Amino acid sequence: xxxxxxxxxxxxxxxxxxxxxxxxxxxxxxxxxxxxxxxxxxxxxxxxxxxxxxxxxxxxxxxxxxxxxxxxxxxxxxxxxxxxxxxxxxxxxxxxxxxxxxxxxxxxxxxxxxxxxxx
Numbered sequence: 001x002x003x004x005x006x007x008x009x010x011x012x013x014x015x016x017x018x019x020x021x022x023x024x025x026x027x028x029x030x031x032x033x034x035x036x037x038x039x040x041x042x043x044x045x046x047x048x049x050x051x052x053x054x055x056x057x058x059x060x061x062x063x064x065x066x067x068x069x070x071x072x073x074x075x076x077x078x079x080x081x082x083x084x085x086x087x088x089x090x091x092x093x094x095x096x097x098x099x100x101x102x103x104x105x106x107x108x109x110x111x112x113x114x115x116x117x118x119x
Contacts, residue, residue, distance in 0.1 A: 012070025015099045022105030029112045066098045
């Protein structure tokens, strides 16, 4: 195993999960009924499980696909046969995108929380 690649993958996973958790917390603060938050999480998790089958441009707009988006390798297939696992190009840009979404979601969550507490 390549320690640098594994470290980069773990960093990406932490940032991806930060984004998802922040979004779920904002939803939990905004909706009185927690069924909404749970439903969004379940549907998001289901959609996120298909991250490997969606183009990167589409996956960038679905936060629940971020853990699959920041994976440093992709499976390459030819006629239904796995031919290799090439490295992802522009992985740093994808990780930066995930980090920005996580940071923005965290800031929004803090402001929503501050409004709820100050009432």
